[in-house]
Amino acid sequence: xxxxxxxxxxxxxxxxxxxxxxxxxxxxxxxxxxxxxxxxxxxxxxxxxxxxxxxxxxxxxxxxxxxxxxxxxxxxxxxxxxxxxxxxxxxxxxxxxxxxxxxxxxxxxxxxxxxxxxxxxxxxxxxxxxxxxxxxxxxxxxxxxxxxxxxxxxxxxxxxxxxxxxxxxxxxxxxxxxxxxxxxxxxxxxxxxxxxxxxxxxxxxxxxxxxxxxxxxx
Ligand SMILES: Nc1nc2c(ncn2[C@@H]2O[C@H](COP(=O)(O)OP(=O)(O)OP(=O)(O)O)[C@@H](O)[C@H]2O)c(=O)[nH]1
Ligand SMILES: [Mg+2]
Numbered sequence: 252x253x254x255x256x257x258x259x260x261x262x263x264x265x266x267x268x269x270x271x272x273x274x275x276x277x278x279x280x281x282x283x284x285x286x287x288x289x290x291x292x293x294x295x296x297x298x299x300x301x302x303x304x305x306x307x308x309x310x311x312x313x314x315x316x317x318x319x320x321x322x323x324x325x326x327x328x329x330x331x332x333x334x335x336x337x338x339x340x341x342x343x344x345x346x347x348x349x350x351x352x353x354x355x356x357x358x359x360x361x362x363x364x365x366x367x368x369x370x371x372x373x374x375x376x377x378x379x380x381x382x383x384x385x386x387x388x389x390x391x392x393x394x395x396x397x398x399x400x401x402x403x404x405x406x407x408x409x410x411x412x413x414x415x416x417x418x419x420x421x422x423x424x425x426x427x428x429x430x431x432x433x434x435x436x437x438x439x440x441x442x443x444x445x446x447x448x449x450x451x452x453x454x455x456x457x458x459x460x461x462x463x464x465x466x467x468x469x
Pocket of ligand 2: 341
């Protein structure tokens, strides 16, 4: 892979002990030859994620639980390289797509890796409604690349929006938003937290907040 002057990979964790131990070596393999760092933001997991992260990552921080969106921003602020890749720790985002994200990041300020199919009905509704406004198919995919110089623009007001607010801000600030697509692995049957119904409700609430911010916010 060509030298892109360096990549900071940011991932957030909530009880990902096993997955983080597998993800970081995969990241390093894909980024071999490219200056990079791996940043893990752990929200005080109870399974010892932080111990594994401290061994394998370049930066591993532990903080009180605040959710994925705030965790991502926390990690992005620590990044030192000009391009930041954000990725879920649970191996649902295959690091082998990172080179494609980086290629697009040469032309765009934010690049979203959108799933080719969205498993939850709430995600499909969000894709039509908010995705239609933002011109992005998968507004809750946090498998993305950002130009680090855009990070100061992201001041989150919506609490947990599973990353959708980053795209709303990017659109409102006139950042160039690019997209690649990838086939996701089969999803686990049930979400980790609560049942499917509540997962859909949380996503619908994130959609409502993101829409309000889009329509009336800053
Ligand atoms: N720091 C932090 N990370 C979180 C939190 N909740 C989830 N994450 C991480 O954010 C990423 C995505 O969370 P998931 O729970 O997999 O969300 P999802 O992929 O929409 O849902 P699943 O279908 O359950 O996989 C994973 O790396 C999680 O470990 C949190 O409260 N704090
Ligand atoms: Mg997941």
